[in-house]
Amino acid sequence: MDLDIVDLSRLQFAITALYHFLFVPLTLGLSVLIAIMETVYVMTGRTIWRDMTKFWGILFGINFAMGVATGVVMEFQFGMNWSYYSHYVGDIFGAPLAIEGLMAFFLEATFVGLFFFGWDRMTKVQHLTATWLVALGSNFSALWILIANGWMQNPVGAAFNPQTMRMEVTDFFAVLTNPVAQAKFVHTVSAGYVTASLFVLGVSAWYLLKGRHVPLAKRSMTVAASFGLAASLSVVVLGDESGYQSSEHQKMKLAAIEAMWETEPPPASFTAFGFPDREARETHYAVHIPWVMGLIGTRSLTQEIPGINQLVDDAEGYIRDGIDAYDALQAIRAAKTDAEIPAEARQRFEDKGARMGYALLLMRYVDDPRHATDEQIRQAAMDSVPPVGPLFWTFRIMVGLGVFFVLLTATFFVLSARHRLDAHPWLLKVAVWSIPLPWIAVECGWIVAEVGRQPWVIEGVLPTAMAVSNLGAGTLLLTIAGFVLIYTVLFVIEMKLMLKAIRKGPPHVSEPHLSFYQPMIDKLARTR
Template sequence: MDLIDPTVVDLSRFQFALTALYHFMFVPLTLGLTFMLAAMETVYVVTGKQIYKDMAQFWGKLFGINFALGVATGLTMEFEFGTNWSMYSRFFGDMFGTPLAIEGLMAFFMESTFVGIMFFGWDRLSRPAHLAVTYIVALGSNLSALWILVANASMNMPVGAHFDPETMRMTFDSFVGVVFNPDAQAKFVHTSVAGYVTASLFVMGISAFYLLRREHRHFAARSFRMAAVFGIISTVAVITLGDVLGRLDYEHQPTKIAAIEGLWHTSKPPYEPWIVAALPDDATQESYFEIGVPYVLTPLITHTFHTPITGMHELQDAAGPRIESGITAITALRRYGETHQQADLDLFQAHQNDMGYGLLATRHAPNQDVTAIAPDQLATVVAQTKPDILPNVFVTFWAFRLMVFLSLYFFVIFAMASYLSLKNQLERNKWFLKLCLWSIPLPVIATEFGWITAEAGRQPWTVFERLPTFMSASTHGTGYMIFSLAGFTLLYSIFIAAELYLMFKFARLGPQPHDAHGTDTHAPASAVAH
């Protein structure tokens, strides 16, 4: 078979990574702000204090800006599956398309409809009715994330489907199996809670800006305190749920967990250190300048003190028989397509779980055809294919560590924020307020590193152990891909510029007070914009 031009595959990957990372700049803030708005409005409904309504309306305005641009950047991504990843769409469309359709029909439209009611219904609905609408918006935004993550989890842990040799594609088996995929459930909660961390630091940072300028002080102090408490609870949750995801990777994606930990050789418990920093070299398959903490890795990953973790060298060795089995599966499938003999189908079914490894060997086979491998060539092809089972270790290793280091930083900053806020000492510590202000983008960066860890760590597969990435792209020309990539870069840069402009504009304007709470500043709100 003719393989897709590697340059086209790389450009397709880069374009999808670019659009996904651009889009995901908006998603966490949307997920987190909705429930913070619901919490603020709940206090307003219960206490009747106007300041909490002011808080819900002001932070809701910033949510609306972020939500609109998040929708705009997300819609274009869905078209990329058909335009740039046609082989993937054909092979896995049933599995991926179903949750995407549900996300569009149920979660997205529910969220979009009630967002309008939330914004324009303050004076048209009773307090409890409007609060219910706000909670529906929060539920809808998180349901959108759920269905996207169900689709993504099917790529990482393809359950609820089987490969059909008649149609040459994955066929949907169990809706329940897909929805309750363990990877989907863990990722959904982890991602949603990461959004709560993002929203908490966003509210804290802007509130710190007002406190530094001694404007909207009563409003800012209340917002800051609520965000600090919300943030520390969310940070503890996101770290805990990250451990759950790590355990799932250890059980189902050993190459990813080995790359995350930079573990080239099988560990030697209980001493094996958790490597804090190192320079993994994918070419030599070794790491340099390692700094580690002994006796940590084994209990961290396996939750025991004696279970070894398989290293990448041993994983490559273990892949050898699976590559041979996969080649046998593809050969039998080819013969079955020509002869429709039951014996060929039986042989394929006996080896079909390794078919993806056979596809992975395609690049090293004569004329990119694994059925043409002669017996004396088999060992060479298998040896050349073994290193291909590993992701980019340097990227996966450091993306994970940067995410972890930032998570620990968030725990410290939220703990300090809660303490200083409860002690009413915020305005005495201007350095800390500045730290909160400049930390606003860090949770977004942390979530981006989280997605890089998850997606880079899944390589070389689009569908784990089923379909290699280099076989998943469309057969475009290089020129088309460069033009498309340039267009997306320009379009998304405009979106980000619009987001930043509107966020800065309305954040600097601040809340527009209409009661006594607006008089606790040394300068009018309008002066903040100048």
Template sequence: MQELDTVIELSRLQFAATALYHYLFVPLTLGFSVLLATMETIYVITGRDIYRQMTHFWSKLFAINFALGVATGLTMEFEFGTNWSTYSHFVGDIFGAPLAIEGLMAFFLESTFVGLMLFGWGKLSRGKHLLVTYMVALGSNLSALWILIANGYMQKPTGSAFNPDTMRMELTSLPDLIFSPEAQAKFVHTSIAGYVTAAIFVLGISAFYLLRRRHIELAKRSFRVAALFGVFASIGVISLGDALGFINGGAQPTKLAAMEGLWETAEAPAGFNLIAWPNQEEQRNDFEVQIPYLLTPLVTHTFDESIPGVNDLVAEAETRIRNGIPALSALQTLRENPTDAQARATFEAHQDDLGYALLVQRYVEDVSQATDAQIAKAAADTIPPVAPVFWSFRVMVATAFLMMAFLILAVIFSLRGTLHRHNWFLRLAPWMIPVPFIANEAGWVVAELGRQPWTVYGQLPTWLSASTHSVGYMIFSLTGFVLLYSLFIVVEMYLMVKFIRLGPSEGKHDAHADSVRQQHSSQWSEA
């Protein structure tokens, strides 16, 4: 059992590492594709060549990020089969459907049109090239949609049922799977977070050019478009984040309790723990600073609902484990004798809590012989690591409000034409580039670590999902992935810095480029 636990933890660590690496590329791709479509739309409407130059330049950086995002994402899908074979067998009918659609429709759609977007300048008409750019944006966001539908099922399983004859979850309703509130809210929140990421990235690079008096006209207009694009996105990501939190609170109360550091059920109106130091061993906060009355309306959107805490949730899990044990015992009987009517009736009466009985099987093979102590231990496992989830959530929220404030200032300074008076803001902008990436990674930690100990919430425990590899294999595999993905990050940074330093090509204005830059530089200085 100790070796199995090590393999499980190494499998989790490897998937977490590859996912966190991959997620460095995804939000920028999502946001960049829509921002490029916005810039090119302005070019087609106005006919002003500066917007063509903007679209052409920023599309180069998009292409670098897109290519490395694809490279890091492909291996993740293979990991489900190599490292999580039990999970793949258990929910393959459901999980495989959106991933297959993503690959066949969204991925190929996006990849095909990326080439046309990058190399179609001068070969396609303005309208046709704009359509291609829109198709790239559509493909990028469709890709995210199908992946997040699959992930949404892991967070809140819908549109499926367990078949005791095949010992698998089977798809019962594709519309329920696709239109799951969890999946749809997660998609919109994640996509708009990508828009904020791209906006701040463009702002930071544009500020870099403005500080160095390079490509002034392109930088000023890119700054303004990104600022306006980003400020609306930042408002959306915060408001839709609240909607996702509300849905999560009902679907995963254990995650909510960890996010808020609630050990005891909070009666309305509950206070919000602004900061706290959760102590999971003693099930209390060693230190906390609260804002009175704020948590109840934030989480429940009412003023009179209580919010369940860890202790009550553990007690509820213990009840569900005891109720699920007959279902698991009956299932084992059905494996040997599928025609046993009494076992099937027992299973059907208790099947809703089958997943909870699987938790205690980690500690005793025959769950019908489980002791009170083993059941209590399994019930305690239903609570995710509170401190990492608690602090990751606060990092995500704090950075979201920081970015919104930054983008509001960017819009004000840009529209007033006073950017040149605020060199401090221009110097700050490049340092803001990592902030949305930090927010995205923190959000991923909240979503995925907060779901533990489940691979599929309430249905399949993580301990039962992994493949039976050796510890040596997992160490070798993990080391290889970390080294490979670290190389990808280095390549990304090198190429990005290289093309940012080169700057945009002036295209047909090359003969006058030096004089134009000199004129803009003097105008910027005089302003």
């Protein structure tokens, strides 16, 4: 297997995924925020809330369109660049994606049209229902996609079929209720809510600094600060749940995030700072916070978290079991009928078949895993360690930004409660300059989730190096350049449209204090 092809295929998917994920969080959060704003409008009848809904809805629509344009391409990549992956696990992975298209995307796309064009054709309650269905569709879309992704992190409810040489569903309910998928869903959606809240907060703060659309800006900031504070706190809590799930199902990822080379006595400490050294297998200048990692990873004071070196030793044993399972599989495949399958081979595969994926790590070094040397087995075991440095730092950037978001939204929540949102211009400037930070945090989260799974495309089942299509390097380089060019153009268009809409402001703002005089103003306009 040409590893350059693997790296290029990974690079292409990473680029398209990172671009696409620029639009997803804002779509998730804004859809709920505009639904909240319209709910207030329907309950109070104050037209300024309708104007708020329309204004933020315009920005939502621009972002939604770009998200669709960049997201459709990703699903086609599974067939183009990852054909063996699609063949191997398509029966399982394809089902949530198909349901996402039928249940969520069509729901969202249908009611998005009603949201934009139904203001004068529907009653208030009917339009509000359409708005909430847009929000529901957006979040349902994230649910099904993350069920598929969660299965890649923790492949439950499926088994390998020696006859078809594919993974097949054995319990679809287990796939749906996968604890890793559920933790990823709530954590990702909450991160989207934070992203949208800080976006609304920052844009509204800019309006206050400019003295424009002040009533709309203050109300928007109040909603964003309240919603953002709740979402920021939930991200922290749900991030703890994700850490706990990693300690249960992805021990190597958790050890790499912590740069924990040796197993520590429980409860393990949290490394707040340090410089991981993969060659020396140690973390230089490490600053530890006692007990914290043990509480996050195990929720106990007595359970240990295995270190990278211990997990590499465990992986070596798994590879040897996998070789035995691979040998039994060849015996099963050689039999012409079920009756001819040796009972001993069948039993060996039943006992050790779950480890066969580890034997496939050897395909990087040898065509037949059964012919691997001890040195090759040891090297394959070392390959089970993901990139420690990138994981260590991206996780800490994400966590640090998460703490900042809690403090920022809490500050503006207090200011809104005291009706002093514009009392401190320097805080408004901080809010404006903080607009890009949630995107940095969510991209870091994506890197932690996906890079932390390496070298697996399906954890413990299928190595990434075996999942790619048989493509040439030239083809991949050409498509990478094409995607970068097209997506960059789309991103520039998105930014120009968003900035233009923000600078222009709401097309019509209904000031509450003018509502009493509006009939007289209309009558005067008619006489002229």
